């Protein structure tokens with residue numbers, strides 16, 4: 001087996017004439033937490049969706065546990081999805097189902113749990129992310145944004161995945177709630193020994209949950225290193241991004 | 255003058271512009287047709303292979319069938335009534351009684367019940383399907399299904415397509431009865447015919463081909479409604495506006511296709 005859980009090489013993706021990913025390389029070791037930072041609209045979500053097979057890349061190689069995913073059969077993809085959990089940017093909770101049915105979805109539909117056992121497990125996971133059992137029977141639309149994020153996190157970790165993706169987990173939350181979610185991400189990823197890929201533009205969150213940080217700019221990874229290395233780097237792009245300055249090499253296209 | 259016109263024509267600008275103008279929509283249309291064909295193939299394949307989500311199928315059958323009963327009943331009863339009235343005003347000089355009974359019977363079972371039920375369900379259900387699936391698309395719920403190892407075609411599309419194909423014929427059969435009853439009401443209470451004779455003529459005129467035609471049409475219409483609803487929802491983009499467009503497109507395209515296929519099926523079954 002390969003030492004890397006996820007290996008992405010030379011990934012290209014364009015929508016029509018608009019090139020979004022232009023040769024992305026990423027490697028994540030087993031149990032490691034990589035955070036990809038980058039401005040809005042730089043293609044962070046597209047990157048995660050390509051790795052999960054939700055979008056088909058134009059070119060490049062994506063290996064999970066050493067197995068090529070790009071262009072693979074449905075069986076291979078299904079096996080890969082069974083190892084993965086994903087926290088979506090907007091939560092993406094199923095609004096036709098109750099909170100606990102959302103959390104238990106993977107357990108019931110794929111791991112063939114009995115509904116009663118699955119409900120107990122869902123309530124246990126909900127408690128783990130700080131939600132009381134009485135939200136279990138509510139509909140997702142009855143919850144606040146922060147609570148929806150927690151439910152979505154619970155759904156992502158309920159199947160005990162080996163790899164978890166977090167798409168802007170703290171965007172749209174107040175700083176305190178964001179920090180609570182960061183702690184939950186660290187706890188749940190460490191608790192499962194999972195490999196994590198997080199994308200964000202929230203530097204406080206990135207510093208807290210990352211083993212390694214990579215910066216995506218103009219379709220390429222232009223810098224990669226540990227949090228400590230990031231604080232010391234003199235890469236002008238990274239410096240500008242972490243200081244949140246409008247002055248520097250990154251020009252915001254209006 | 256003739257020469258110069260020929261020159262510009264020959265110079266290529268004219269032809270090139272013509273094809274350029276024609277080209278883009280043509281390419282887009284062909285690509286769309288290919289995309290739709292692929293969607294239909296995937297939908298059919300996933301509808302007939304396990305796993306089946308029976309609970310979701312049951313829910314769709316109730317949504318499409320049971321809750322459409324009032325609109326189907328209302329449209330078919332008035333359709334039957336108006337046909338009885340029109341036939342009377344047109345045919346009153348001949349043997350009106352049996353003529354009205356059989357005209358009502360044939361037009362309701364072959365045409366009015368299937369087409370009106372199809373159009374009503376397209377408006378009610380096609381729109382709801384496109385809106386629901388479209389919302390799931392733009393809020394990434396469909397992506398979430400995939401990451402939870404669930405095939406959206408099996409979970410979302412198959413139950414709707416199967417329910418459409420199975421339930422529309424039942425609705426149409428009910429519509430047949432109600433439409434004929436509408437004709438009966440007018441014949442008996444307004445035109446003063448003998449009820450027993452009218453019922454007799456109806457039963458004598460009854461042919462299995464009429465009923466089968468309606469049922470075949472209903473199956474096809476149910477398929478069209480579900481496919482157009484799911485397809486437009488599935489490919490919708492760009493937030494609330496995209497979902498709105500998907501909903502409109504689903505209803506309009508399903509309605510047009512229903513009328514086109516209504517003609518084609520009639521032609522296939524009755525053209526001699």
Ligand SMILES: Nc1ncnc2c1ncn2[C@@H]1O[C@H](COP(=O)(O)OP(=O)(O)O)[C@@H](O)[C@H]1O
Nearest residue numbers: 015018020038039040041042043044045046047
């Ligand atoms: N399905 C799609 N079709 C067309 N363009 C897309 C699609 N998904 C994303 N894009 C484009 O790709 C770019 C990157 O999007 P995204 O990955 O969502 O950015 P972010 O880094 O903020 O997550 C955007 O400009 C967006 O318009």
Ligand SMILES: [Mg+2]
Nearest residue numbers: 044045089168
């Ligand atoms: Mg994004």
